[in-house]
Amino acid sequence: MEYFFEIFFDGLTRGSIYALIALGYTMVYGIIQLINFAHGEIYMIGAFTALIVSGVLGALGLPGYAILLMTLPVAVIYASAYGYTIEKIAYKPLRNAPRLSPLISAIGMSIFLQNYVLLAQTPDFLPFPSLLPPLDVVDRFHGVLSSSEVIIVVTAALVMAGLTAFIKFTRMGKAMRATAQSPRMAMLVGINVDQVISLTFIIGSALAAVGGVLIASHVGQINFYIGFLAGIKAFTAAVLGGIGSIPGAMLGGLVLGWTESFATGYVSSDYEDVFAFALLVLILIFRPAGILGKPAIQKV
Amino acid sequence: MLKLIDVEAGYGAIPVLHRVSIEVGKGEIISLIGANGAGKTTTLMAICGVVPLRSGDILLDGQSIRGVPGNRLVDMGVSQVPEGRLIFPELTVAENLDMGAFLRKDRQGIRDDLDHVFELFPILADRRHQQGGTLSGGEQQMLAISRAIMARPRVLLLDEPSLGLAPLVIRQIFGIIQKINRERGTTIFLVEQNAHQALKIAHRGYVMENGAITLTDTAARLLENEGVKKAYLGI
Ligand SMILES: Nc1ncnc2c1ncn2[C@@H]1O[C@H](COP(=O)(O)OP(=O)(O)OP(=O)(O)O)[C@@H](O)[C@H]1O
Ligand SMILES: [Mg+2]
Numbered sequence: 102m103e104y105f106f107e108i109f110f111d112g113l114t115r116g117s118i119y120a121l122i123a124l125g126y127t128m129v130y131g132i133i134q135l136i137n138f139a140h141g142e143i144y145m146i147g148a149f150t151a152l153i154v155s156g157v158l159g160a161l162g163l164p165g166y167a168i169l170l171m172t173l174p175v176a177v178i179y180a181s182a183y184g185y186t187i188e189k190i191a192y193k194p195l196r197n198a199p200r201l202s203p204l205i206s207a208i209g210m211s212i213f214l215q216n217y218v219l220l221a222q223t224p225d226f227l228p229f230p231s232l233l234p235p236l237d238v239v240d241r242f243h244g245v246l247s248s249s250e251v252i253i254v255v256t257a258a259l260v261m262a263g264l265t266a267f268i269k270f271t272r273m274g275k276a277m278r279a280t281a282q283s284p285r286m287a288m289l290v291g292i293n294v295d296q297v298i299s300l301t302f303i304i305g306s307a308l309a310a311v312g313g314v315l316i317a318s319h320v321g322q323i324n325f326y327i328g329f330l331a332g333i334k335a336f337t338a339a340v341l342g343g344i345g346s347i348p349g350a351m352l353g354g355l356v357l358g359w360t361e362s363f364a365t366g367y368v369s370s371d372y373e374d375v376f377a378f379a380l381l382v383l384i385l386i387f388r389p390a391g392i393l394g395k396p397a398i399q400k401v
Numbered sequence: 402m403l404k405l406i407d408v409e410a411g412y413g414a415i416p417v418l419h420r421v422s423i424e425v426g427k428g429e430i431i432s433l434i435g436a437n438g439a440g441k442t443t444t445l446m447a448i449c450g451v452v453p454l455r456s457g458d459i460l461l462d463g464q465s466i467r468g469v470p471g472n473r474l475v476d477m478g479v480s481q482v483p484e485g486r487l488i489f490p491e492l493t494v495a496e497n498l499d500m501g502a503f504l505r506k507d508r509q510g511i512r513d514d515l516d517h518v519f520e521l522f523p524i525l526a527d528r529r530h531q532q533g534g535t536l537s538g539g540e541q542q543m544l545a546i547s548r549a550i551m552a553r554p555r556v557l558l559l560d561e562p563s564l565g566l567a568p569l570v571i572r573q574i575f576g577i578i579q580k581i582n583r584e585r586g587t588t589i590f591l592v593e594q595n596a597h598q599a600l601k602i603a604h605r606g607y608v609m610e611n612g613a614i615t616l617t618d619t620a621a622r623l624l625e626n627e628g629v630k631k632a633y634l635g636i
Contacts (some may be wrong), residue, residue, distance in 0.1 A: 272503065279489045279500050286487035289449060290552065291475035291504040 103245055108366035109359070110246040110254075114319070116358020117257035121312035122335030123342065123350035124264065125184075125305025131281040131345040132301050134200070138207040139187055140309060141332020142214035145325065147180035147310025148229070148317040149218060155230055169232040169318075177310045183214075184306025185299055193295070211332075218325040225324060232318040253315045260311055261351055264304070268347060277301060281345070337381045343394020352392055356380070402427040402588050403448070403479075403556055408457035410447040417443045419613040420457070423590075425556070430582050430589040432599035432620065434633055435609035441592040442484050444609070445560050449474055449481060461556075476504055480554035484561055486545040490534025494525055497533045497544055501551030510553070518547040521577055539570040546574070550581065556588045557581065563595040571595065575602050596633035600624050608633075 122144050129137045155172045163171075191210045195203040233249040268274040280287040280297045288294050316331075317323045334357065342353025357377055364376035384391065403425040411417040417440045425431045435441050446452040448459055449471040458465050461477055469477075480501075489497050498518065502511045519526035522543040528536060533544060542562055549557055559578065563571045579602045581587050593599035600606050603620040608629060616629070623629050 272499070275492065275496055275500060276503060278492060278496075282489045282491055283487050285451070286483065286489065287500075288451075288471045289475070289481045289483060289487075290500050290548065291472050292500075293472050 104366070106245050108362050110250050111366070112359035112362030113355065114250045114253050114358070115361060116338075116355035117254050118312045118316045118331075118354070119335050119338040119357050120261065120351045120354025121257055121308045121315075122331060123338040123354045124261070124347065125309050126336050126339040127342070127344055127347060127350040128277075128301050128305050130339070131347075132277070132284075132298055133192070133196075133203075135192060135203050135207065136336065137187075137192075137302075137305075138204070138332070139191070139210035139214060140184075140305065141328035141330075141335070142211050142218075143180050143184050143187075143306045143328070144309040144313040144331055144335075145218065145323070145328030146183055146214065147176045147306075147313035148323045148327065149222060149325075150179040150310070151176040151232070151314040151317065152227060152229055152323060155232055159230060165232065166234045168230075169234070172232060173311065173314055176314050177307045180310035180313070181303045181306045184302040184309075188299060188302040193298075211329075215325050215329065222325065226322045227324065229317040229321050229323050231321065232314070249319045253319060256311065256315060260308060264308070265347070273297075273300070334377065337377060340391055341381060341384050343391025346391065346393045346395075349391055349393035356392070402429075402462060403590060404460040405444070405448070406458045406460065408444075408447055408459065409455040410443060410452045410457075411455065412443075412452065416455070417452075417612045418447065419611075421609075421612070421614055422457075423607055423614065425588060425590050427588055428582070428586055429605065430579070430591060430603045432591045432593055432596075432603035432606040433609055434593055434596040434599055434606060434629075436594065436632075439609045440612040441594075441609060442560055443612070445481065445483070445558055445590075445592060448479070448558065475552050475554075478555035479558065480549040480552045480556070481558040482542075482545045482549045482560060482562060484564070486541045488533040488536070488541045488544055488548075490532065492533055493530050494533060494536070494544060495529045497548050498525075498551050501548035503552075505552070511551070514551055514553060518550055521550075521580070522547060538565050539567070539574075542566060542570075542574060546577070550587075554587060556590065558590045558592075560592045561594060562591075563593060563598060571598055575599075578602060594633075596629065597624075 125140045126137060129135055151172045154175045155168050158168045158171060187210055191206045192203045195206055233252045236248040236251060268277060276287065276292045277297055280292060280294055284294050338353035338357040339350045341356055342349030360380050361373045361377050365373045405421055405423040408418050408421040409416065421444060423433065433441055433444065443452055447454060450469055451471060454467055458467050461479065466474065489500060492500065498515060505511055524540060525543060525547060528540065536544060546562065562574055575598050578589060578591065582589050591599055591603065600620040600623050606618065606620045606623045607614050608616040
């Protein structure tokens with residue numbers, strides 16, 4: 102039973118991270134029907150920013166939690182700036198082009214950012230400091246769940262609750278939903294659609310950066326390539342939940358996280374990715390719109 | 402108040418509007434009638450900047466609004482009820498109305514206008530928490546008009562509000578359009594295929610054929626015009 106819970110919490114942790122990244126895919130898709138392939142790189146850049154900032158702060162001799170509290174906002178702002186800029190230079194000029202063009206532009210952006218970090222930093226794995234402070238309470242359950250898992254899950258839950266409240270209750274949140282449902286009408290009621298799109302990229306990037314910093318601290322190493330696999334997994338989670346659906350991305354992330362953890366824990370770690378993508382294939386066959394997605398016909 | 406001067410516009414290389422000149426005076430109801438594909442919707446899209454002008458000009462209160470992005474027009478007092486209503490399907494009725502008031506900050510005024518809208522269309526008050534996409538066609542049209550009113554416009558543009566509605570609902574909606582004009586002094590530019598209803602409530606009318614204005618007169622005289630009767634009134 103203890104083993105089961107250990108795996109359960111491992112899956113919950115992975116799933117929370119996937120969910121954080123998947124939200125960026127799903128929100129951007131919801132508004133401009135683009136799969137932002139460069140989104141995984143935003144997550145990677147968030148982690149790299151955190152590595153650099155925490156290195157500097159660590160050299161100053163600041164305590165761990167202070168480093169985390171200062172590193173996270175910097176990583177978030179930096180990654181958001183990247184997300185915002187990518188949209189402006191790689192997607193906005195192609196707003197009225199055929200749908201394949203921005204998609205190719207996105208893949209180009211992804212490759213560019215990977216290589217940029219590879220050249221500017223290093224191709225090797227770099228150790229990432231454990232920014233997540235140990236919690237005494239949690240450590241009593243030693244083995245079943247760790248402090249960093251608790252911090253990751255709780256942080257992700259808070260961030261997602263905040264996002265949900267923003268989307269649901271604020272006027273700007275409503276404007277985002279309105280723009281996703283009818284950009285033409287959104288414009289006619291006075292919504293600046295370009296601004297809403299920028300905001301979507303900024304929020305998605307911020308969430309990915311939070312995910313990047315959390316998981317890098319948990320795993321303990323990063324390189325320029327971590328965004329690729331995490332990106333594909335999170336994209337899978339978004340499709341699983343129903344691309345375009347915000348609760349879908351959250352649910353899809355968790356389902357994927359658990360699938361991977363249980364496959365690893367009860368079958369073999371070699372099968373982690375096999376199960377993840379087999380699940381995707383199954384969902385696409387039996388529920389093409391995803392768990393919470395609506396069939397395309399219903400889209401007005 | 403709103404003036405189109407020799408407007409030429411179209412999609413890509415295809416010209417649609419040919420030297421269209423229309424004047425909508427303050428407090429007037431002006432109807433633009435024409436058959437399918439005449440260019441009525443294109444005229445409205447040219448006003449809100451979705452379709453760029455090739456030549457000519459559009460004036461609002463004497464100022465050119467050529468090239469002004471559509472989302473800025475609301476602030477200048479122009480609201481639109483577009484063709485096909487474009488209700489936000491997954492926003493509730495209340496949220497749709499709130500989006501109509503997107504740029505407004507006067508909370509009290511918004512609340513007053515919400516009461517006003519619910520007075521005009523009591524059914525919307527009952528359906529307040531229902532998703533817009535689940536409303537009936539008539540209710541959606543009421544919601545689209547209400548959403549436009551929530552911006553407290555000086556000029557209201559309506560694109561075929563009668564489309565797909567039963568005669569009784571059409572009469573109700575046109576009655577309300579007239580009421581909005583009378584009670585709030587809102588200027589109305591109404592685009593319609595239903596020429597009879599549109600001309601009955603209008604002060605003046607324009608007839609559009611193949612992208613050009615072929616006739617303009619007072620609404621009463623257009624209703625008596627033999628050509629209009631034959632082509633648009635089915636008499
Ligand atoms: N997006 C578009 N691209 C190319 N041509 C278009 C486009 N929209 C409309 N047209 C063409 O422009 C012409 C005028 O269309 P418009 O929609 O303005 O007509 P309408 O008077 O509103 O007709 P209806 O009463 O059927 O709505 C038509 O010939 C139509 O085919
Ligand atoms: Mg039309």
